[in-house]
Amino acid sequence: RRFHYETLEVDEFWTYAGNKGKKYWVIYACGREGGEIVACVWGSGI
Numbered sequence: 001r002r003f004h005y006e007t008l009e010v011d012e013f014w015t016y017a018g019n020k021g022k023k024y025w026v027i028y029a030c031g032r033e034g035g036e037i038v039a040c041v042w043g044s045g046i
Contacts, residue, residue, distance in 0.1 A: 007032040 012027040028040040 002031065002034070002036075005031045005033070005038065008038065 008029045009032050010027065010029045012025060014023050014025050016022065017024050022044055024042055024044055026040065026042045028037055030037045
């Protein structure tokens with residue numbers, strides 16, 4: 001596990017949960033060198 005990253009990539013996408021009545025956003029950041037996810041948040045609105 002690293003605590004310092006030279007470069008992070010941030011991406012977002014949306015998906016449905018349950019009965020497709022609500023759209024949820026997922027935003028995550030991953031280290032470019034190793035590809036590990038270092039942060040992730042989700043919710044119904046941005």
